[in-house]
Structures are given as C-alpha cells and as structure tokens.
Amino acid sequence: xxxAVLYGKDDVRLEEIPEPGIVESTDAIVRIAATCVCGSxxxxxxxxxxxxxxxxxxxxxxxxxxxAVGADVTTIKPGDFVIGSFFASxxxxxxxxxxxxxxxxxxxxxxxCQAEVVRxxxxxxxxxxxPEIPSAELIPSLLAASDVLGTGWFAADSAQVxxxxxxxxxxxxxxxxCGVIAAAQLGADxxxxxxxxxxxxxxxxxxxxxxxxxxxxxxxVARIKDMTDGIGADAVLECVGTEQSMRQAIxxxxxxxxxxxxxxxxxxxxxxxxxxxxxxxxxxxxxxxRRFLPHLIELIFDGKINPGKVFDLTxxxxxxxxxxxxxxxxxxxxxxxxx
Amino acid sequence: xxxAVLYGKDDVRLEEIPEPGIVESTDAIVRIAATCVCGSxxxxxxxxxxxxxxxxxxxxxxxxxxxAVGADVTTIKPGDFVIGSFFASxxxxxxxxxxxxxxxxxxxxxxxCQAEVVRxxxxxxxxxxxPEIPSAELIPSLLAASDVLGTGWFAADSAQVxxxxxxxxxxxxxxxxCGVIAAAQLGADxxxxxxxxxxxxxxxxxxxxxxxxxxxxxxxVARIKDMTDGIGADAVLECVGTEQSMRQAIxxxxxxxxxxxxxxxxxxxxxxxxxxxxxxxxxxxxxxxRRFLPHLIELIFDGKINPGKVFDLTxxxxxxxxxxxxxxxxxxxxxxxxx
Numbered sequence: 001x002x003x004a005v006l007y008g009k010d011d012v013r014l015e016e017i018p019e020p021g022i023v024e025s026t027d028a029i030v031r032i033a034a035t036c037v038c039g040s041x042x043x044x045x046x047x048x049x050x051x052x053x054x055x056x057x058x059x060x061x062x063x064x065x066x067x068a069v070g071a072d073v074t075t076i077k078p079g080d081f082v083i084g085s086f087f088a089s090x091x092x093x094x095x096x097x098x099x100x101x102x103x104x105x106x107x108x109x110x111x112x113c114q115a116e117v118v119r120x121x122x123x124x125x126x127x128x129x130x131p132e133i134p135s136a137e138l139i140p141s142l143l144a145a146s147d148v149l150g151t152g153w154f155a156a157d158s159a160q161v162x163x164x165x166x167x168x169x170x171x172x173x174x175x176x177x178c179g180v181i182a183a184a185q186l187g188a189d190x191x192x193x194x195x196x197x198x199x200x201x202x203x204x205x206x207x208x209x210x211x212x213x214x215x216x217x218x219x220x221v222a223r224i225k226d227m228t229d230g231i232g233a234d235a236v237l238e239c240v241g242t243e244q245s246m247r248q249a250i251x252x253x254x255x256x257x258x259x260x261x262x263x264x265x266x267x268x269x270x271x272x273x274x275x276x277x278x279x280x281x282x283x284x285x286x287x288x289x290r291r292f293l294p295h296l297i298e299l300i301f302d303g304k305i306n307p308g309k310v311f312d313l314t315x316x317x318x319x320x321x322x323x324x325x326x327x328x329x330x331x332x333x334x335x336x337x338x339x
Numbered sequence: 340x341x342x343a344v345l346y347g348k349d350d351v352r353l354e355e356i357p358e359p360g361i362v363e364s365t366d367a368i369v370r371i372a373a374t375c376v377c378g379s380x381x382x383x384x385x386x387x388x389x390x391x392x393x394x395x396x397x398x399x400x401x402x403x404x405x406x407a408v409g410a411d412v413t414t415i416k417p418g419d420f421v422i423g424s425f426f427a428s429x430x431x432x433x434x435x436x437x438x439x440x441x442x443x444x445x446x447x448x449x450x451x452c453q454a455e456v457v458r459x460x461x462x463x464x465x466x467x468x469x470p471e472i473p474s475a476e477l478i479p480s481l482l483a484a485s486d487v488l489g490t491g492w493f494a495a496d497s498a499q500v501x502x503x504x505x506x507x508x509x510x511x512x513x514x515x516x517c518g519v520i521a522a523a524q525l526g527a528d529x530x531x532x533x534x535x536x537x538x539x540x541x542x543x544x545x546x547x548x549x550x551x552x553x554x555x556x557x558x559x560v561a562r563i564k565d566m567t568d569g570i571g572a573d574a575v576l577e578c579v580g581t582e583q584s585m586r587q588a589i590x591x592x593x594x595x596x597x598x599x600x601x602x603x604x605x606x607x608x609x610x611x612x613x614x615x616x617x618x619x620x621x622x623x624x625x626x627x628x629r630r631f632l633p634h635l636i637e638l639i640f641d642g643k644i645n646p647g648k649v650f651d652l653t654x655x656x657x658x659x660x661x662x663x664x665x666x667x668x669x670x671x672x673x674x675x676x677x678x
Contacts (some may be wrong), residue, residue, distance in 0.1 A: 094569070094593075098595055105569065228433075229433040230433070254434065255434055255624065261611065261615060271607065273604050275600065278624070279439055279441070279623075281622020281623070282620060283597060285618035
C-alpha cells in the first residue's frame with residue numbers, strides 16, 4: 001500500500017510500504033477514508049524535534065472503515081465506520097476509567113495513519129463507531145474529531161468552561177478554532193479569539209467567537225483586561241505551546257481562572273511566582289480525545305457543529321509532501337489527505 | 340501600645356509604638372485577642388526575603404473585639420468579635436465578587452497585627468463577626484481561621500477536593516495540617532499526609548488523615564502511586580512552596596488532578612513539559628480566606644473542627660522574639676501570642 005514516511009527535516013515521502021494486518025487479538029484494521037497533517041507533525045518536519053532514527057511511517061489522525069478485527073474485539077465489527085485518535089488505549093485501566101485515555105497504563109502511540117490502511121491496537125478502547133456510514137460531507141468533520149476538535153475540546157474541558165463565562169482563546173490554528181467551537185457548545189457567553197489572520201478570524205466568528213483581539217503579548221492582555229472589568233477572562237485556552245503564548249494565556253486569566261494547555265510545550269517554563277501571584281492555574285496535556293468522541297460524533301451527525309471547515313486544502317495522499325509544505329509555509333491552516 | 344517590629348534577620352523586637360486610629364471612613368479598629376507568627380514571616384526573619392527598608396510593624400493574623408468603626412461601616416459594630424485575614428478587601432470589586440478577595444482591586448496588605456490594636460481597612464469587606472463572643476477555648480481555632488485554616492482550605496478548594504477522592508497533602512506545617520481538616524470536611528475518602536515528624540503525624544491523623552507517608556521525593560511519590568492503583572492521587576495540596584515540594588506534589592497527582600498551591604513559592608520553576616506530560620494542573624495563590632470565613636466560623640462554633648490544635652506553644656506578646664526563634668528552630672509548629 002501507499003503511505004507517508006518521514007525521513008528528516010523537510011523530507012516526507014509517499015512510498016510503497018507493507019500493509020499491516022492483525023497482530024494482537026485486540027487489534028482492528030482500518031481502511032482510511034481521510035487523514036491529515038497535524039501541527040505537531042510540523043515540529044518533526046521542521047527539524048525542531050529530533051529526527052527519527054530511521055525513516056518512519058507518519059500521521060496520527062484518521063477515520064475510516066473497519067476491514068478486520070481480532071478475536072477479542074467486541075464493540076467494533078468489519079464494515080463499521082470508525083474514528084480513533086493519536087493514542088490507543090485499553091479502555092479499562094484506572095486512567096481510562098477516569099477519562100484520561102491518553103495516560104492509559106497500556107497506551108500505544110498510533111502512527112502511520114497517513115496511509116491507505118492502519119492497524120489500531122486496543123480497538124474496543126480506542127475506536128468509536130458512527131451511528132451509520134457518514135455522507136461525504138461529514139467526513140472532514142469526523143476527521144477533525146480525531147484530533148483537533150477533541151484537542152480543542154479538551155482545552156475547554158481542562159479550563160472548565162461553563163455557561164456564562166468569558167473565554168479567551170490563544171492560538172488561531174485548527175486546535176484554537178476548534179476550541180472556539182467547544183467554548184460555544186459549553187455555553188460561554190463571550191469568546192475572545194486572539195488572531196491576526198482575517199480568514200481565521202472569519203472562521204472563528206463562524207464557530208462562535210464574539211470578539212477578536214489582534215494584539216499580542218502585553219497589548220493583547222491589556223485588551224482582554226479592558227473587556228473584562230479589568231480582571232481577565234474566566235477561562236483561557238492555550239492552543240499553541242510556546243513560551244510567549246503561555247505567558248499571554250496566564251496573563252489573560254482572572255484570579256481563579258484555569259488555562260487549558262493542549263499545545264505541546266516547547267521550551268516553556270513557568271515560575272511558581274507567576275502562578276501564585278496571578279491566581280491563575282494551568283492544566284492540560286495530550287487530549288484524551290476518546291472521552292469526547294461519542295459526544296462529538298453526535299454533535300456532528302446532528303449538524304450542530306461543522307469543525308471540518310478547518311480544512312482549507314484537500315489533496316490526494318500522493319501529494320503528502322505538498323501538504324506538509326503548505327502547512328509549514330502557512331499557506332494552509334490544515335490539509336486533508338484522501339488516500 | 341506594645342507591638343512587634345521587624346528590624347532584619349533574626350531581629351524582631353517588642354516596642355512601644357503609636358496606637359492606630361480610624362483613618363478612612365471604611366476602617367475598623369480592633370483590639371487583638373490573639374495573634375501569631377506565620378510560616379511566611381519566617382522568610383523575612385531568616386533573611387531569605389529582603390529585609391525591610393526601615394524597622395516595620397509585623398504580623399497579619401488576628402482576631403479580636405471591635406473598638407471603633409468609621410462612618411461608612413455597616414456590617415461591623417463596636418463590641419463585635421471579629422476575624423480578618425492578611426489582606427483587606429473592599430468586598431465589592433469583580434475579584435471580590437468572584438470570591439478572590441486577595442486580588443481585590445483595592446486590596447491593602449494588613450500588617451502590624453502582632454500588637455495590642457490594629458487598624459483594619461475596608462472593614463465591611465474584610466472582617467466577619469462571630470455569632471456571639473467566643474469562649475476562651477475557641478479563640479485558638481478562630482485565630483487559625485484567620486490564616487492557616489483558610490489557607491489550607493484554599494489549597495483543597497483550588498485542588499477541587501470532592502467526596503470520595505484520595506488526597507495527598509505535601510507539607511506538615513500548620514497549613515498542611517489544616518489542609519487535612521479541609522480535605523476531610525470536603526468529603527475525601529482517603530487523605531495521605533506526607534510527614535516525618537511524629538507529633539505532626541499524630542495531629543494529622545486526629546484531623547482526618549487516613550495514611551502517613553514518611554518518604555520524600557521519588558520514594559514518597561512511589562509510595563503514593565502504590566496506594567492509588569499506580570496512577571496517583573485525585574487531588575494534591577502543596578503547602579510548602581519549595582522546588583522540591585512542588586515537584587513532589589505534581590508527581591503525586593494522577594492525570595487530571597489539580598495541585599492546590601498555597602505555600603509562597605521560592606525559586607520554583609515548572610516546565611510546560613512537566614505539566615503537559617503529567618496531565619496534572621497547578622492552581623492557587625494567596626488564599627482568599629475571607630470567602631471561607633463564614634463557613635469556617637460556623638464549623639468552629641459547631642465543634643466540628645478544632646484547628647486551634649496547630650498551636651503547640653502559647654506565649655505572651657512580650658515574648659514575640661522567642662516565638663519567632665521557636666518556629667525558626669522548629670521547636671514549635673505554630674506559636675500563639677497573647678497581647
């Protein structure tokens with residue numbers, strides 16, 4: 001089959017690679033309907049994260065149709081349309097039962113989804129089947145649920161967004177935009193998207209943002225304070241992962257607010273004094289998308305949300321190298337790939 | 340009147356100083372029934388915090404009887420027995436309305452409580468009167484409510500301790516011990532006190548701790564993981580404020596847990612990666628004791644809690660220098676001073 005392989009900086013290639021089969025009795029084999037490139041893939045592509053020791057299959061966002069399941073799989077069957085996420089989780093360990101499947105004690109990272117077929121370990125604990133085979137129009141939104149929507153949702157969940165709140169969203173990438181969707185669904189009264197790109201501002205408004213702040217750093221914080229009686233937002237979603245964005249996020253919260261962090265942090269340090277003096281908390285991590293998938297699928301099938309709009313470029317899987325380049329050069333927010 | 344004055348490292352003196360009077364129409368004048376030395380006072384006494392520019396009145400924990408109020412004070416009257424805390428707050432600003440009175444937009448630090456009389460700004464927003472004049476036995480507990488109990492309570496509140504949880508408490512000083520009280524009152528099933536001092540262990544058990552862990556650092560964390568299905572505690576109270584205690588606290592939480600931080604941090608840095616990879620959040624700050632005071636006073640008058648037991652030494656105010664030395668040398672957990 002065809003699949004994307006990361007060789008190193010600026011070097012992703014589509015190659016002929018072996019098609020995976022069932023290995024464990026808890027596995028499923030899924031034929032990919034759609035996959036995409038993640039912002040976190042770019043850290044590797046840009047050479048900021050260390051390169052792989054050997055050329056590696058890549059990609060961790062997917063939805064598709066089950067082709068085969070192992071003997072011990074009970075909730076998923078061949079022919080089901082399923083969505084999973086970037087880690088496989090057994091669904092039964094204490095962390096899974098607490099809804100933190102990304103910390104499953106038997107967790108396995110999922111890789112090689114930018115391909116025609118993927119092997120999914122722990123199928124029962126990892127995959128969620130849709131109520132019926134989705135129409136083509138729903139596929140981008142279901143694919144978004146696999147990572148960016150689930151991750152934006154976790155930012156809002158970690159920050160404990162609740163009805164009536166004022167929420168600030170730092171980051172206007174696909175995750176930040178999905179954070180806006182989550183905040184709106186969770187009942188926020190006012191959603192302030194921090195963005196200086198007009199197309200992303202427009203999508204943020206479509207997703208439920210009530211205000212846009214273009215300023216960054218201290219100026220951005222000052223604008224948010226102006227809008228919130230001088231105290232800051234009730235909840236903040238940090239969807240970038242840099243020192244600057246983290247500092248801006250903490251400074252944008254009111255005392256008692258939580259900042260939900262879902263951008264993988266790179267060289268970010270927070271002093272105890274910053275947290276103590278601000279009274280703002282920070283919580284997040286790799287999003288347990290699996291917890292939210294049943295609800296997200298329902299919202300998508302009911303037409304209540306349309307996160308698939310974050311994909312502003314669709315390419316055939318064969319053009320995977322172009323997909324990475326387009327996101328790297330910010331020509332696209334998020335690229336959908338069709339195998 | 341007599342009052343404690345901090346001159347510098349290891350140098351606190353009782354001196355004759357001017358008795359305060361009403362300055363603003365929102366002030367109250369309180370004759371101190373009991374005061375004490377705070378763990379945070381020791382940072383100054385030990386010379387770790389910079390010394391005062393000039394000799395300064397000291398102390399911020401107090402309860403006592405109102406002698407006079409300004410013309411605009413409506414909820415407090417002369418003769419009331421009142422409790423306040425380390426900051427004065429107007430009670431009406433957005434942060435006060437959110438229950439974060441320590442971030443009052445018109446906040447004033449309260450100092451000079453280790454004295455016979457203190458002036459309390461913003462009396463309506465700062466002081467809470469007891470339902471009746473308390474008996475002598477209740478005074479230590481009411482004094483504890485002024486800071487250490489309210490602070491331990493805020494640690495539990497910040498960590499969102501809820502019924503059925505397993506809670507780890509890092510720090511066996513007066514605040515940590517009061518954190519145990521808070522966790523018990525908030526319905527924790529299991530409360531693990533980290534302590535290696537037998538007298539403090541005994542008091543922790545009396546206050547509701549179900550388990551004691553003597554190990555520190557990685558060994559302490561390993562013990563807590565052993566006790567929690569390998570995942571960590573549901574909530575953690577960090578009542579020290581050092582790098583080591585913070586690291587231990589974060590490592591002791593399960594993914595999704597919050598660490599409530601109430602120890603003033605000294606040279607503590609947390610990397611974004613630590614928070615992200617652990618899935619543990621950190622939140623706290625200077626405790627808005629005022630929010631909790633009405634409930635704490637009720638619990639004390641109802642005999643449901645007895646936080647006054649954290650005072651293991653009582654001295655006359657005249658011996659204030661001995662009080663600091665006793666706490667500095669760990670001969671006492673917490674010293675009560677009688678003017």
